[in-house]
Amino acid sequence: MDNLDTNTYFEFKTYEEFRKERLKLNYDNTLKLWYSLPDTLPISDNNRVRRQTRKEQRALFRLWNDTLNIPESNDKFIYDVYQIVGRITADFYTKAKQYDATISYEELFKACRCVWSMVAFQIEFHSPSILTDSMLGYNMLYPYTDDLVDCNDINQEAKVDFAKIFHDRLLIGEPTYDPQVHFDGKQSNVTELNLPSSLQTQDNRIVKIFDMVKFIENDWKRGGEYESVYMGLTTIHEAQMKSTLQHARTEDGYAPTMTQIEQISAEKGGASLIAAGFILEGRLTRGKMAYLEYIGFGLQLIDDLQDLKEDMKNNRRTIFTQALAEGRTLDAPTARLIQYYYCAPEYEKFINDQHTVSDGETDVTSAEYVRVLMMMFSVLLILEAASRLRRYYSKEFYRELSSLSPLRFHHLRLAHIEKTIWRIVQKQWFG
Template identity: 30%
Template sequence: MTFHSDLRNRIQNEYTAQWMNCPDHFPESKRQFSYLEKRIWEIKFNHFLRLIKKEFKLHHPNKTKILDRSKAFFEENLAYPHEQLTMIFSAEMLNATKDFIRKAWTFDSELSQIEIFQALRNVWVMLGLQSFFGKEIKITASLLAYSLLYPYTDNLIDTPTISKNEKLDFCDRFALRLNGKHVDAKSSIESRIFDLVAMIESEFERKTHPELFESLLAIHHAQTQSLKLVSTKTELSEDERFQICIEKGATSVIADGFLVMGHLDEKQYHFLYEYGAYLQILDDLQDARDDYEEGIMTYFSKNISQSQLDHLLCKTYYMGKSFYQNIEKWYPNELSFKDLIQRSFSFLLLASVYQNQADFSDVFVQNIEKHAPFRFSFLQKKKVELDPLRHYLLEKVEAYKAKEFAH
């Protein structure tokens, strides 16, 4: 067992024990929004939306104006500090995002917009890590390849028309390829997946970066283990379901870290483990209803009753609080990054309740809404109004694709 495998097992055990000991009562919070404060926020948000919608309807929308108005809204109305906005809206971040989209469609012009946006979630994590660790913000071959790997593999594993045996057969072949073995692809999708592994190999040599490739095997193993969540034959304990959750998230972000840094020390590894594990907890909490209806029994969807999700969201809150304290301890000079992800994760917690109100008790929903800057009824109305804006955005993305690949 390598040093990092042993370290990951130790952190996993500590993290699981910490989760089990987290309080499950509603957190005490001083910050609540009065009805008047909510109405002021909603008026400002409506004004911002009108300006953005007007700009998007133009044949040639002014991208700079949209960006400037978005930045001003975040700073003036959502109270984001200037240094955090610099991280979000920097020219390097925006240029890297466009570069990724262009390179992704160059690699595979058949990638859908949904798959592109799915990959962008990981791209933004990796770009954030580049910034956090003082690296140049750019799309490397390995960043492109790794971010595309999991739309391909996730979608293959999630396809209902492919049998479980076929999926397991693919997982075995993919593991061999990640181990550096020659494997013949059995489909065009597999061929693309193996090409992406080759792109990572073009940037990092296996002999000098064995732990990097071990991290890719670790996330693959975690993905394979997650197949147990859809099995009717496998009886899993609560601990096992939780560990599948955190391992899937932790191994993914650890792999991000290796691809950004090449090598990781123990502090970096521990930070990335907790970062990825907590992201996955938030993701599984938010997707609990969808997973339940699709027969995916995650730690959260398995407990999808009002009283259970009330308690689990509270534990999630306290787990996040511990993570933020660890960042302050490990990286005392990076508090802007800590505050940014804390703010982002707080919005995700609110979204988990807002989007799945039937899965929480009425009293819990009312308590959560007191801490939200908008009324939930207002958000529901905006969700309907934003659909046309989403279509405008997708049309602009399609126009960008047509322009970039016209020749």
């Protein structure tokens, strides 16, 4: 992708054109790379790869940058990032609870993980570091829709009907849509919904889902230059519905192939982050789209590795559970996922990537720093998930994998890194 193409806005007149070009961009920046990578752990000729000694793993006090092997930065920048994350997380928690007092701790935690990614992208793209209505709406959408789409108590007819209704709600909007109306954040009345009989029992869920779209419409008006926002949202919805094909069925012997699983994973993971990017900026260049596709696939696979035992119980096929179903260990897909992250274009520059946060010798910009931090933090999450799945790895691979960790595996498996961060932010910012 040359510079001219990279800096061109990804915009099309029709959703069909958008979808076609997006799928091509997705493949070029996810599976094309994935298939090219070796299924062995990276060697140390990559400056981000570092084997840890037992002494280093036992050290109680290590600098942040040394622990994660990331560039040094000035203390003010680290403090500012922490303040931004804490403030936006607190705002999100407060506003989510104001809208829906019944939302669970687990649902909020799940939503907040995506909020943190969006905060990172705000820093990378030099967007304002604030919680917008559209950020709130987008990150609350998927706890609600996941509950509906993945629920075993909802029959297939209802899911098909919901897919059609929600597709139109995202892409086209309500027939009564008025760009001058601002959604005030109070739950809409379920009696205003015009649902088919198959969805009548789900009206309390669906009204919340539609309200989240109203939050998004507060920031990005329909019918103008921001139609790509709604094309992006439609893309993640389609990918989410397509992911139902990952469920193997005992009743008729259906099971997806590895090729299908890889394709669905890449499309769904990439779609979730390009939608997030559009929520942040309204319009995206092809370069930013490519970057978000790449990151999204990686995050999807981390989720799948973290959820391996639950997915096995529910007969849901991911790249990892499919490997086990085929009688293989998790060695190869885990190694390839780590290779995928170490191939990250961490120094790919966007037009406004100029703000230096390091010492004068390295000149690392804020965007570069956050990209490297995301890459190394993602590798740490892979290692944490793998540390709990010892029985699914060969003994030799597990031992080699553990040498990449800044902590001994028997400590790392107890860390619960993301939930620990969530608890720290929760305690300090909103009690």
